[in-house]
Amino acid sequence: MTWDILTVIGTIAFAISGAVVAMEEDYDVFGVYILGMITAFGGGAIRNLLIGVPVSALWEQGAFFQIALLSITATILFPHNLLKHWPVWGNFFDAIGLSAFAVQGALYAVGMNHPLSAVIVAAVLTGSGGGLVRDLLAGRKPALLHDEIYGVWAALAGLLIGLKAAVSATELIILFIAITALRIVSYKLNWKLPKRALH
Template structure:
């Protein structure tokens, strides 16, 4: 049940984020739905291809596909003045999607008995793949390449799960890590944390 809830949160959050970006870039309804669908599902597809395991295609996602469609429809048909003002808050659904998908990717890798490196790799690809796809399709600079910390939090989730500190079979531990990654991502954004070591060297 905990993973079903996390999957719904992740898909709706990333679908919302993709639709918001599409509307800000003045995409039509077709483009909005394409970008909104690509954002939550591209990361898992990229992960499966990279790990050489069977790919679960978008049309095989079951009820999650309908969750994404419903979220995108709500965003698209809301008054545009309201929706476009939400772009400033897009960091929050993006953080939710990053966290949930990073955990899902790490859990997927452990279930397939991948070593620690594979678990971390799966967490990063699943967590950031959708956001990168969204930004590339919208012709934006991918957030993962910005100065602010982004992919590191997916790496942290994969590491904690891969070494066994967090047991994904425990709902309480899973949700703890879920909220921890969200908190770290939001704090890193608002406090301006970054990985520019050259600036530290100058100090």
């Protein structure tokens, strides 16, 4: 039940973020729905392809699809009401989604007895793959790759789960809280990884 609630929060946050980017780029209504849905479920779809989970497993998440559609619809109908506070609570919910999805993705890979590298990749793609696809489709430079410390926290979750440092339900909840907190702190303090430019 706890993971379902966290997944719902993450789905709402990612769906709204996709819809917001689409509206900023002047997409039509259909485009807003498509980008919102891709942001919410794109990471899980890519993960499934890479670790061998049937892609059809996505269609079993009917309730989450409905939640994402309702979130996007609310964003379209009441953009100013919802987006007025988005910079404050949007990043908080996004951190919850990143952490919950990263843990979920890592557990998927561990459950299929994949090696550590696959567990880390599954965590990163599930936690931040949707945002990566969103930015690419919107013609933006993906934030995952250049702007903020984002995917690193998902990779850390995958590493710890892959190394069996977090196995029990209590340990996974602690890991989830820690990853969420790290993401929020890195955003608030504007932490960035070092860059190596050629110019």
